[in-house]
Amino acid sequence: MSGPKPTADDNRPLFTQFAALDGFLGTEQSAKLLEFALDNEAKFAPAEVASPDSASEIDRQSRRSWQFQERLGDIGQMFRQTVRNRMVDLFTQVGLRPIDEPTIELSLAAHRDGGFFAPHIDTYGDGTREYTQSDRVLSAVYYFHRQPAGFGGGELAIMPIGGYAPPALIEPKHDRLALFPSFAPHEVLPITVPGNAFADARFSINCWVRKSRS
Numbered sequence: 001m002s003g004p005k006p007t008a009d010d011n012r013p014l015f016t017q018f019a020a021l022d023g024f025l026g027t028e029q030s031a032k033l034l035e036f037a038l039d040n041e042a043k044f045a046p047a048e049v050a051s052p053d054s055a056s057e058i059d060r061q062s063r064r065s066w067q068f069q070e071r072l073g074d075i076g077q078m079f080r081q082t083v084r085n086r087m088v089d090l091f092t093q094v095g096l097r098p099i100d101e102p103t104i105e106l107s108l109a110a111h112r113d114g115g116f117f118a119p120h121i122d123t124y125g126d127g128t129r130e131y132t133q134s135d136r137v138l139s140a141v142y143y144f145h146r147q148p149a150g151f152g153g154g155e156l157a158i159m160p161i162g163g164y165a166p167p168a169l170i171e172p173k174h175d176r177l178a179l180f181p182s183f184a185p186h187e188v189l190p191i192t193v194p195g196n197a198f199a200d201a202r203f204s205i206n207c208w209v210r211k212s213r214s
Contacts, residue, residue: 001020015161016180017094018168018184019178019180020170021093022175024176025082043070063118103212116188121184122136122208139179143202151201151202153191156189157186158170158184
């Protein structure tokens with residue numbers, strides 16, 4: 001699954017390229033990742049939001065999700081290595097030029113009942129984050145969850161740049177990786193989780209490939 005290439009037609013809104021790759025980690029690794037998330041429920045806390053001119057803070061009007069508060073350890077190393085092994089292909093999928101010696105930033109999130117993330121771009125707030133000497137270039141969202149899914153909604157909406165058109169939607173299927181340039185406007189549509197059990201959440205690894213400023 002892939003999205004349209006940008007068009008030069010001034011009468012049409014521009015969409016950046018995007019893609020959705022199924023079976024990204026495979027059955028064994030995706031199961032390990034789900035087990036890790038479920039075993040560490042107590043280490044999740046409400047996610048913060050960064051803006052260009054303020055420090056990160058919890059803002060339930062623009063984002064409702066839960067974020068893992070510690071290092072991802074071996075799970076993170078496994079995910080980073082999988083991304084590195086496919087780096088050229090991932091960049092090519094969305095029309096970006098691969099970069100040398102990238103830094104890979106990861107965050108583990110859980111969206112429960114009522115979860116969402118209002119429209120934003122991923123290049124906001126870099127100065128308040130851990131990685132202050134590099135910039136986000138490629139964004140990727142890896143979805144994983146119990147099967148059958150215990151939630152509804154939660155699609156990733158990729159928005160056009162300029163003009164108006166309905167957003168392109170990427171369904172959060174288990175073991176799917178969604179890709180788009182970090183400057184692309186996007187949002188997470190509202191999620192319903194009947195009973196609101198943590199185990200039924202829409203889990204994701206949010207991944208940003210970063211380019212050094214030096």
